[in-house]
Amino acid sequence: MIEELFDLEEVSSQKSFIHSLDARVKLIFCCAAIISMVSVPYSPAVYDVGLVFFLLFLILWFFSRISPVIYFRRLLIALPFGFMLCGFQIFFKNRYYSEYHTLVEFPFGIQIFYESVQFASILLIKFLVCYSFIVLLSSTTTLQDLLEAAGRLKVPPELILALAMMIRYLYVFGIIYRKVTDSLSTRLFDPFNRALPYKYRIVNMGYMMGSLFIRSLEQGERTYASMLCRGYGRDSYIFIRKKPLVITDILFLVIGLSFLIIIPFFCWYDPFQVTIVFPW
Structure with missing residues (x-):
């Protein structure tokens, strides 16, 4: 684990279309993807939104030219926590369902409910999608660029x-x-x-x-x-120079944010009362 710490910047310093994007654009896009995924209500629509978002992630990962092994290695770090968080949900009732049907019943009154299993799967999908975009951000942006991007976005x-x-x-x-x-x-x-x-x-x-x-x-x-x-004090801050966005960054941000807004909206609520049939 410690040895991988020193190789962290090696992956984020590679050359690709995703790496060349401004760090502000990638940071905003990643936060928007997480907010958009989390804001989808707990319903079967999460399956469609999660699948579309994960396909978007796969496309961006392909253009980043990073080995899939790196993604799976970083996913395995947080996956046990995600499975532990979602796994306990199958034994409890939650406020998103009014009726519950027992799937399996164990001694000492322990039961597994169908609705709780569905809720756990929805929670797991949200976790995987959100964490995947975080891995994409950390794998294509250096830590120094992230700090400078946060400064340009007026973070304290x-x-x-x-x-x-x-x-x-x-x-x-x-x-x-x-x-x-x-x-x-x-x-x-x-x-x-x-x-x-x-x-x-x-x-x-x-x-x-x-x-x-x-x-x-x-x-x-x-x-x-x-x-x-060397003169460090309470009023010392990191110097961040101004950096304007190029047309490629603006187009990627506009198209990406539009996609992140439209897809959950049409998967959860169809304003035109049109039935959308997905191939999956």
Whole structure:
């Protein structure tokens, strides 16, 4: 996991049509896709909207020229949390249904309801679509570009500075973690080696975590002292230069936002009373 941290910017620094778009456009588009997907009421219409949105994501991912393996690797990080969140929903009733039909009944009064399973599937679709657009944004935009885009969108500079410091210290923590694990490897210590006593492994892992915390704290103090020597203070902010949008960025933003508005509107509510038959 820590090793993948240092390769994070390598993927977002590649060259493609999606990578070349302005970070403000991608940030607005990603937030609009999440808001549009979340705002769709809990109904079977979510299946159609989710499928169309995921096809849009696949098209954008194809134009980004990034390997699908990277998407699945990043999806696996959050998928257990999504399944755990949605999996518990099948055992409980929710306010979106008035009648419930039992599918499976277990001892101790535990039941699985058909309506709860449907609700869990809708929730899972929303989670997958929203997280996919977040992966697309993080895979095609560098962290520095995201911070500058947030600044150009008038996000408070205090928040941007805090995020920049968090990102900086994340890599510092990763470097210290690598040094600590390398020192343990040179001493032939493997926490997953079952030949070693379990208590011995736990004690040494505790020492490692304590050493990691102390080294990170000391490195943070040294970094902060060096920042003060270079004029850092409470009024210090990240300099963000002005950058106008080109015609490609404007067209992509207009077309993308129009698509994100029209598709949920017609899938959930047809103002012209026209039955739309999707091929799926």
